[in-house]
Amino acid sequence: xxxxxxxxxxxxxxxxxxxxxxxxxxxxxxxxxxxxxxxxxxxxxxxxxxxxxxxxxxxxxxxxxxxxxxxxxxxxxxxxxxxxxxxxxxxxxxxxxxxxxxxxxxxxxxxxxxxxxxxxxxxxxxxxxxxxxxxxxxxxxxxxxxxxxxxxxxxxxxxxxxxxxxxxxxxxxxxxxxxxxxxxxxxxxxxxxxxxxxxxxxxxxxxxxxxxxxxxxxxxxxxxxxxxxxxxxxxxxxxxxxxxxxxxxxxxxxxxxxxxxxxxxxxxxxxxxxxxxxxxxxxxxxxxxxxxxxxxxxxxxxxxxxxxxxxxxxxxxxxxxxxxxxxxxxxxxxxxxxxxxxxxxxxxxxxxxxxxxxxxxxxxxxxxxxxxxxxxxxxxxxxxxxxxxxxxxxxxxxxxxxxxxxxxxxxxxxxxxxxxxxxxxxxxxxxxxxxxxxxxxxxxxxxxxxxxxxxxxxxxxxxxxxxxxxxxxxxxxx
Numbered sequence: 001x002x003x004x005x006x007x008x009x010x011x012x013x014x015x016x017x018x019x020x021x022x023x024x025x026x027x028x029x030x031x032x033x034x035x036x037x038x039x040x041x042x043x044x045x046x047x048x049x050x051x052x053x054x055x056x057x058x059x060x061x062x063x064x065x066x067x068x069x070x071x072x073x074x075x076x077x078x079x080x081x082x083x084x085x086x087x088x089x090x091x092x093x094x095x096x097x098x099x100x101x102x103x104x105x106x107x108x109x110x111x112x113x114x115x116x117x118x119x120x121x122x123x124x125x126x127x128x129x130x131x132x133x134x135x136x137x138x139x140x141x142x143x144x145x146x147x148x149x150x151x152x153x154x155x156x157x158x159x160x161x162x163x164x165x166x167x168x169x170x171x172x173x174x175x176x177x178x179x180x181x182x183x184x185x186x187x188x189x190x191x192x193x194x195x196x197x198x199x200x201x202x203x204x205x206x207x208x209x210x211x212x213x214x215x216x217x218x219x220x221x222x223x224x225x226x227x228x229x230x231x232x233x234x235x236x237x238x239x240x241x242x243x244x245x246x247x248x249x250x251x252x253x254x255x256x257x258x259x260x261x262x263x264x265x266x267x268x269x270x271x272x273x274x275x276x277x278x279x280x281x282x283x284x285x286x287x288x289x290x291x292x293x294x295x296x297x298x299x300x301x302x303x304x305x306x307x308x309x310x311x312x313x314x315x316x317x318x319x320x321x322x323x324x325x326x327x328x329x330x331x332x333x334x335x336x337x338x339x340x341x342x343x344x345x346x347x348x349x350x351x352x353x354x355x356x357x358x359x360x361x362x363x364x365x366x367x368x369x370x371x372x373x374x375x376x377x378x379x380x381x382x383x384x385x386x387x388x389x390x391x392x393x394x395x396x397x398x399x400x401x402x403x404x405x406x407x408x409x410x411x412x413x414x415x416x417x418x419x420x421x422x423x424x425x426x427x428x429x430x431x432x433x434x435x436x437x438x439x440x441x442x443x444x445x446x447x448x449x450x451x452x453x454x455x456x457x458x459x460x461x462x463x464x465x466x467x468x469x470x471x472x473x474x475x476x477x478x
Contacts, residue, residue, distance in 0.1 A: 024233045025152055025456040028225060029449070032148045035226035042140040049133035056126030059119035063111040069297070070104040098304040101315050105297030112290045114326070117282035125275035132268035139261035142447045144224075146438055149455065151221045153431045155232055158217040160427040162210040168420045169207050172200040172413070179409055192409040199413045233459035240458075241381045241433055244440060249371045252444050256367040259445025263363050266356040273345070273352035280345035283338045287329045295321045363443060370440040377433035384426035391419040 033039070077097040113119055179196040182188045222228055244252065257263065301315040331338060398415040401407035434455065441447040 023229055023231065025149070025459055026453060028152055028221065028229070028232070029145070029148050029452045029456075031225035031227060032144060036144060036147075036224050037226075039140060039144050042137060046133050046137040046140075049136075050130055052129040052133075053123075053126035056119075056123035059116065060113055060123055064109070066106065066108045068104070068106045071102075073099070073101045073103070073301075075099045096305070099301060099315055100304075101299050101301030103297060103299040105295060105319070107293065107295040109293040110291065113287070114290050115286070115288040117285050118279040118287075121275045121279035121282065125272050125279065128268050128271040128275060132265050132272060135261045135265035135268060139265065142261065142442050142445075145447055145449065145452055146435070146442055148224055149438055149452065150435055151217070151224055152232065153235075153434060155214070155217040155221055155229075156234055157428060157431050158210065158213040159232075159234075161424055162207070162214050164420050164424045164427075165203065165207040165210040168416065169200070169203040171416050171420075172196065172203045175409070175412060175416070176200045188409070195409050195413065199417075231462060233456075234462045235430060235434075236458055236460045239430065241378050241430065243378050244371055244374050244437070247375075249368055252371050252440065253364050253367050255444035255446060256363050257360065260363050260443060261445055263356075263359055264445075266352075266359045270349070270352040270356045273349040277342075277345040277349040280338075280342045283341065284331060289327050289329065291325045291327070293321070293323045293325075295319070367440070367443045370436060370443055374433065374436045374440055377429065377436055381426070381429045381433055384422065384429045387422045388419070388426055391415070391422040395419050 075098070077099075078095065176193075176196040176199075179188065179193050183190060183193050218229055246252075297319045299315060299317050299319075303313065303315055395412075395415040395418070398407050398411050402409065402412045438447060438451060441451060
């Protein structure tokens with residue numbers, strides 16, 4: 001097989017592989033849901049936070065304990081006594097006593113808080129903490145959507161920049177060749193060759209930098225998914241850029257104040273701190289606790305005494321005890337700890353309230369700013385698209401003037417740079433619009449996986465690379 005046919009076959013296989021392996025935004029998002037370490041950590045923290053309600057409830061429920069005890073004792077005692085001896089006389093004699101016993105039994109106790117205000121408000125705090133955890137995790141899930149789309153579009157942005165850099169390199173290379181030819185026949189000065197060479201060299205540098213940026217962007221994406229990615233679906237040239245719906249900025253602010261999950265979490269955090277402050281405040285209050293205990297112990301043993309007496313008895317016995325109790329506990333003085341905890345909890349509540357107020361203000365500001373940015377993005381995308389048409393017309397006119405000698409090579413190079421910059425800016429403006437729109441929905445609490453799936457429908461497989469553009473992908477530009 002001839003080398004040319006081998007090269008074409010290799011190129012065909014490369015094109016087929018790049019097309020077949022293109023991954024969609026939906027694929028990347030679902031991989032991130034399964035593999036993103038940050039989300040998994042946040043999910044574990046969410047589950048841990050849910051236990052605060054159970055911990056608060058526990059103090060209000062009966063506390064039941066049971067124990068079993070076993071002991072064995074073998075005791076020897078020796079001594080002297082005065083009395084009637086074995087021979088019937090009165091006097092001193094030695095005595096010996098051995099007691100060998102085994103005791104076992106069990107005890108069951110129950111304690112129930114009857115009146116405990118700190119425990120009650122701690123339980124209420126735990127319930128609010130559950131709501132806070134749910135709102136925080138919902139915000140984390142929305143943030144994952146933004147992080148995934150940002151990383152995904154970061155790859156497309158880097159690939160578009162690389163495609164523009166390669167196009168610029170090819171264009172400046174052709175311009176350099178033409179300039180050298182014109183210089184060789186004496187039509188232009190050597191300075192024009194130097195200008196063309198400098199532009200070409202700079203374009204090579206930009207292409208090298210952009211190639212590295214693509215690799216870095218792919219690595220950033222792999223952090224979310226835990227997998228390596230090569231080719232991604234690109235944003236369609238027909239992607240519809242629309243203004244936010246509704247257009248009324250105040251309506252978006254209302255959405256944000258009602259639905260922003262971070263703001264909801266801050267409200268619940270304020271309630272957590274409020275109930276915690278109440279719990280510490282009522283540590284001065286009396287507590288009433290009811291308790292019941294039952295125990296049953298049995299002792300088996302043997303008593304040996306020398307000399308023996310008619311009063312010797314076995315150590316065997318059974319003991320059964322049932323006891324009810326209600327206690328009133330009144331804290332009088334604990335070194336000032338109760339008062340210090342009360343003041344500390346009160347200030348923590350004040351801090352939570354101010355944090356909520358500050359977040360609400362920032363939410364309003366961010367929502368208004370993002371709404372204005374999205375509206376501006378719509379106009380900016382249209383203007384960037386038009387600038388490509390204008391830049392291409394200017395390049396054609398400059399190139400024609402260069403052919404007839406009315407423009408120099410610097411003018412041509414500048415016009416080419418302007419066109420490539422316009423194409424790059426247009427692609428970036430579309431990505432900026434997508435991200436700003438998602439961030440606006442995130443601020444308003446309206447962002448959901450459906451937004452990812454709708455955006456995925458606006459993507460398409462990358463165009464098959466050609467011999468001059470193999471290895472580059474990106475969104476189409478006019």
